[in-house]
Amino acid sequence: MKLLFVGDIVGRAGRKALSDHLDHLIDRHFVDLVVVNGENAAAGYGLTASVLRELFDAGADVVTSGNHIWDKKEIMPILEKEPRLLRPANYPPDLPGSGSGVYETAAGTQVGVLNLEGRVFMKNLDCPFRAADDLVAELRAVTPIIFVDFHAEATSEKQALGFYLDGRVSAVVGTHTHVQTADDRILSAGTGYLTDVGMTGSQDAIIGNQKEGAMDRFLTQLPVRLEVAKKDPFLCGVLLTINDQSGRCEAIERIQQGS
Amino acid sequence: MKLLFVGDIVGRAGRKALSDHLDHLIDRHFVDLVVVNGENAAAGYGLTASVLRELFDAGADVVTSGNHIWDKKEIMPILEKEPRLLRPANYPPDLPGSGSGVYETAAGTQVGVLNLEGRVFMKNLDCPFRAADDLVAELRAVTPIIFVDFHAEATSEKQALGFYLDGRVSAVVGTHTHVQTADDRILSAGTGYLTDVGMTGSQDAIIGNQKEGAMDRFLTQLPVRLEVAKKDPFLCGVLLTINDQSGRCEAIERIQQGS
Amino acid sequence: MKLLFVGDIVGRAGRKALSDHLDHLIDRHFVDLVVVNGENAAAGYGLTASVLRELFDAGADVVTSGNHIWDKKEIMPILEKEPRLLRPANYPPDLPGSGSGVYETAAGTQVGVLNLEGRVFMKNLDCPFRAADDLVAELRAVTPIIFVDFHAEATSEKQALGFYLDGRVSAVVGTHTHVQTADDRILSAGTGYLTDVGMTGSQDAIIGNQKEGAMDRFLTQLPVRLEVAKKDPFLCGVLLTINDQSGRCEAIERIQQGS
Amino acid sequence: MKLLFVGDIVGRAGRKALSDHLDHLIDRHFVDLVVVNGENAAAGYGLTASVLRELFDAGADVVTSGNHIWDKKEIMPILEKEPRLLRPANYPPDLPGSGSGVYETAAGTQVGVLNLEGRVFMKNLDCPFRAADDLVAELRAVTPIIFVDFHAEATSEKQALGFYLDGRVSAVVGTHTHVQTADDRILSAGTGYLTDVGMTGSQDAIIGNQKEGAMDRFLTQLPVRLEVAKKDPFLCGVLLTINDQSGRCEAIERIQQGS
Numbered sequence A, B, C, D: 001m002k003l004l005f006v007g008d009i010v011g012r013a014g015r016k017a018l019s020d021h022l023d024h025l026i027d028r029h030f031v032d033l034v035v036v037n038g039e040n041a042a043a044g045y046g047l048t049a050s051v052l053r054e055l056f057d058a059g060a061d062v063v064t065s066g067n068h069i070w071d072k073k074e075i076m077p078i079l080e081k082e083p084r085l086l087r088p089a090n091y092p093p094d095l096p097g098s099g100s101g102v103y104e105t106a107a108g109t110q111v112g113v114l115n116l117e118g119r120v121f122m123k124n125l126d127c128p129f130r131a132a133d134d135l136v137a138e139l140r141a142v143t144p145i146i147f148v149d150f151h152a153e154a155t156s157e158k159q160a161l162g163f164y165l166d167g168r169v170s171a172v173v174g175t176h177t178h179v180q181t182a183d184d185r186i187l188s189a190g191t192g193y194l195t196d197v198g199m200t201g202s203q204d205a206i207i208g209n210q211k212e213g214a215m216d217r218f219l220t221q222l223p224v225r226l227e228v229a230k231k232d233p234f235l236c237g238v239l240l241t242i243n244d245q246s247g248r249c250e251a252i253e254r255i256q257q258g259s
């Protein structure tokens, strides 16, 4: 089966890039399941009900997220009731929402999706490695096809989780840095790996935000509010070809789709 | 002119990849100047006199560095007297060494090289943006061809410096994360840009270090000593074609060279 | 002369504690100059024009601040024109406001006040030690009586600045952690020292904020908005007796004044 | 019963202060149990077998620790077999050692001791609040007298744990910053609280280390090795009077004992 994962949608420009390119990518690559990271889809900070609907309408089957998912309070009840929306699994227990799910493609294939968040330079969460142990075991009881979105900053932590899960999941792909890395590969036990898939939004920008404000932050050290940039939207994603029986990754292809 | 920049050499595997591939790359691409980041060349931590000589012998014209350059004390006097070795410019004044220099190619072209270090998730250094203002002005008084190695963690800080220096330098290329990014481009005023060039060393590794130890760090949170990995060395670099008169970047090409 | 320094005023409870106790403290101790850290005076985040006036009305002669001074935009023009309001000196150049000033007591004594911010676990500012070198020299050209409010997190950085400036200033007193430390002493060359003076505001609180919200932050890792607490206000300060001729600290006394 | 807790012993100077003052403090205050934080007792970094024996010989009944306990490998087997040595409980499972224990005084009173480590500005550990929930419940099944050493950096996290456990434990006392705070109090449900007890070692020092090296770190940003200071040793501790039946704290008294 073919799984397309699209990196952090940043604001309106990101949603535009998604709706402009997704249908075409699905058709061209015979994609069976589309997973989209939506943590920045609502003006750069979190998700709203209508923005989430927009992502589903554009063709997303599952929406993963990350540290920004909690920015808009109205997402809380949606996290409770919408099984196609995930938030990182390794937040404290008793928070709304779930970090993993099993989804069925049109062809009837079961696909597990797991969303985790890193800890290096980030929040004080539960260990993503041990959370992965438990949740991957749960998912493997249902299906060998498992996709992991690891939302993390440090390259070392991301590569470590990739090797840690090698042979247990179909792919580990990173998000959060908003820059696509060029280290796509298939690890020795069959897990597809990419440190970061990159973002979907304005390219004429600093990780999706207007350049002036982002530069000002560094130059002044003041709490400058970042605004999402608009110009020159593009989509970053990764296409995974996964063996239906074994769950092994057979091919991994990076995608960058601009105008 | 053509400038080849090679990312963080990690230990013996990195030095092997450099000596295995550099001659060939220079010949094939008619490279005029080779800049190599050597901060991890001596067993992963800093540089020694003999390891530095090995880098020059392999074909490096200039060696840049980063946060790890200070790890081995014996490098201190060499920083003072070897003009072909740079350390980030924005350390406190009065430290040994320099962060910029002008070097001449065989064809007699003058090339400025500037080494800076980021602050986000790193040390408490002087502002790299303001340091760049001063040092780029100095270098531009000599030559329009200026290459910047920005050794930094955060993608936002790296992109910000790229846009900040756009039109004032030939290229801004990042190091430190040890993973090559896929966002090579030429910014609108003519500066070549790449968030991270990646590392040179073992690929069967977590950012160049043995997987078991690196994973153990995350799993146990203990101060596990990292050992440089050996298997499957490769070289990551970037080839810049720069206009001799204007200093503008005319082409930027990412390189990954394994066995 | 006698200088009273009052720690971070946190919201309405802090302002109440200040106005309740300051007159009495000034009278009882024959205080010549009152310096107050006001970075959290306006609902926990920064300062407004009216809140600043309230601090002056309560008896503050000089208001220092810290990382939160920039939280409310309306303070920007006031930083430009009100010489009795300081912000840490080691922010980038060209920002509004100043980090040091000389003030005259009723008795005609000149007192230098210097406000600096630490870097460990905080922002990427200029080096507070080198900033102190320059600004202390400037102030000493006018007066030997110099008070330093060092707004910083790490005890090591604070003690380091104390020893670094020992003999050059009358006192180095820390702020920012909101908890008074018990290490008041006079260093060997005559500088009074206290790692943190503590805060002024509600005691039935987590560093001045409502307990429930502050605990929730740790328990959930969500971006919970903190609200200033109200109950049981108290004032934390330090009283410094300084020799008018030499500028040496002759006595340092911690103050905690509740209802 | 009376429990004396002594803050982080730093190197030889700390051990000297402990052996110089502990007997006298025990006698004067009729102390029933002595708990000592030993994470820096062996030259500033961790513990060895002989240094640990020295602490017990000086009169410690229980030794707690913190982030530095893992610095010397030889402590690993001792953590396994010595029940009087604790390390923070909220490290990953399967590490050697334990974070809590029940100890009996000469008078036959059972006292629970719990050692936890904070996460703000520190390592990526398991949640100390949830770890406390579980372990306090376990200890309370044995005895109502429970002492908590919370080894943490941030004042907010420490105060939060104090309020969180108020009424469930006899006292929450912080360590790690090496500076005693002046906020000793008994919270409303009967838990004694102090943000940091301070360190035991040289006072003529930067948190126990030689001033020159510690200052150099800030001034140069180089990886300067810190050396333990020797001059002017003192002991910082806190004396808790705890009701044997209820486990409530009846009195809390800070101690600083120099030469």
Ligand SMILES: [Fe+2]
Binding pocket: A008, A039, A040, A066, A176, A177, A178
């Ligand atoms: Fe994102």
Ligand SMILES: [Fe+2]
Binding pocket: A039, A066, A067, A068, A151, A175, A176
């Ligand atoms: Fe993120």
Ligand SMILES: [Fe+2]
Binding pocket: B008, B039, B040, B066, B176, B177, B178
């Ligand atoms: Fe490196």
Ligand SMILES: [Fe+2]
Binding pocket: B039, B066, B067, B068, B151, B175, B176
């Ligand atoms: Fe580095």
Ligand SMILES: [Fe+2]
Binding pocket: C008, C039, C040, C066, C176, C177, C178
């Ligand atoms: Fe404050």
Ligand SMILES: [Fe+2]
Binding pocket: C039, C066, C067, C068, C151, C175, C176
């Ligand atoms: Fe502050």
Ligand SMILES: [Fe+2]
Binding pocket: D008, D039, D040, D066, D176, D177, D178
């Ligand atoms: Fe310590």
Ligand SMILES: [Fe+2]
Binding pocket: D039, D066, D067, D068, D151, D175, D176
């Ligand atoms: Fe510690």
